[in-house]
Amino acid sequence: MTLLIKSATIVDSKSDFHNQTVDILIEDGKISQISETIENTKNYEELTLENLHVSQGWFDSSVSFGEPGYEDRETIANGLKTAALSGFTDVAVNSNTHPVIDCNTDISFLKAKSFGNAVNLYPVGALTRNSEGVDLAELYDMQNAGAVAFYDYQKPISNPNLVKIALQYAGNFGGLVLSFPQESKITGLGVMNEHITSTSLGLKGNPALAEELQIARDLFILEYTEGKLHIPTISTAKSVDLIRKAKAKNLNVTCSVAVHNLVFSDESLVGFDTNFKVLPPLRTQEDIEALIEGLKDGTIDMVTSDHNPLDIEHKKVEFDHAQYGTTGLESAFGALNSTFTTKKTVELLTKGKDRFGIENHPIKVGETACITLFNPDDTYTFSSEDIIATSKNSCFVDHKLKGKAYGIFANNQLVIK
Structure with a gap:
């Protein structure tokens, strides 16, 4: 046209x-x-x-749509419409589906469903079969079919040898491995950040230590394998410091932070609103300040909405039983632009393309x-009327x-x- x-x-x-x-x-x-x-x-x-x-098209490195399997949460068609009207020309879509996207035909399915759309959909294949953390998925075949990275969405890999093998194997064809930063045995049954607020609310805590231990482990493995690692959605001050030191050693590592972890602290959970139940959990104000500083100095490479639509049956329940996740595409720009300058906001929304092998198009x-x-x-003031996604589980409502x-x-x- x-x-x-x-x-x-x-x-x-x-x-x-x-x-x-x-x-x-x-x-x-x-x-x-x-x-x-x-x-x-x-x-x-x-x-x-x-x-x-106007700016170069924005990119989101962590988006979940549900289809196939969870179309009641979100379809690919409406998810891409949501992305477009939220300003995103490119989205990396997680294998947060049923069945899990873990082979080349699954990648081809996602590509076919998005064919002809204004928004470019880039599939993120599962790192392990069915995201069960036992055996590697068909990484090379998926990359040939169009996968831009490999990630068991929000499921930590407990076996360190599997992370080692994944980094070594993917290194042969330039594959990007993502490892969710959480040591589940430390997390236990924690549902929010372990701190004063969790104690006052009587909710089990997920300590910052759980994230930091996993990151430290993965960075040691990365140094050994000389692989290519991306750590999605970090949330603590010490995590920023660990990655800063790893970059100083020239390790091939990048990381992201979810927009909501830059805006809300664990004190937002005082009302037991399950829309604030996210993973990693909302941390302290001190962590927020460290994350913002990490973005300013380049330690944190990109931001993501970590958009995860969830139906009311999985959100409007007791806090302990609610699933983790919030929608975020629609509110991402407004939230970031309220925190940073517009120039910096645009930079953060376009910066991740290179890491995921996506072409930049200057104006x-x-x-x-x-x-x-x-x-x-x-x-x-963001309201439910601003939510384009099928599911309405946004923590930014009334913000x-x-x-x-x-x-x-x-x-x-x-x-x-």
Whole structure:
């Protein structure tokens, strides 16, 4: 399609027009002209939006949709619509499904279901068969079918030798191994952060030690294997420090943090709202400050919404029995933009592409148009009406946010609210 975007401020340090307000002409999916003013002499379709800003398309490294098996929580079709209207052009989709995505035909299924969509879906195959942590899944075959990484979603690998073998094997073909940072024997039956708040609420605690032990173990194994490791959704100050030291030793390690772990502390659980029951759990304010500092200095490589839609039967129950997870695509930008500058927020939402082997498209003439459209100054209180996902389990409801996505232009398609 042909589209003329009017009066858009570009937020892209790789663009010659960074921080400038310009018109952008897109023809056949490519940027053909960028100028202060472009005359619409050929009656192009025009797009004019209030306080419009554009950037390279945003990427989320940890998204769950449910399909196949949990379509009542979310389908791939509606999940991709949610991603698009939340500003994401690229999403890495977890094997948090039934059956688990653990072979090449499963990867092909996800790719086929997303074919022709504006949003690019990148499957994350299970690291082990059926995510049971016993035998490695078909990693090489899955990568050939389109998997960008391997991860047993939120299931720690208890066998350290399996992590060693996975890193060694995947290293032969450049595969990216993800290891969830939790030592389950330390966690026990803990359902929230072990601290003063858990004691006052009478809830069993999940100590920071459980995360830090697992990270320390995996970093030792990584150093031995010289593999390629990504640690998803860290949550403690000491975890940041461990990874900072590992990077100083030039280990091939990256990590992410979930947006909600940057915003809410364990004190948010005082009302026993199960939407705040997430994994890893919400930690202390001191941990939040360390995570934010880790993002600022580059120790933490990327942020994720860790979007995990869950139906009411798994959330509106006693706290101990509720499942872990919150939706987050719709609120990710507003939450981050309330914490960081818009430039830093955009950087955090695009930075993870390289690690997952996803192509970047700067806003330049001749480049493929893969852009996010947003208003960074729209201040509002997030409500259930802002949730596009089928499931409504968001911990951001009634929280004040700054910034809202209009949508995206990607794969020669415009998707806006």
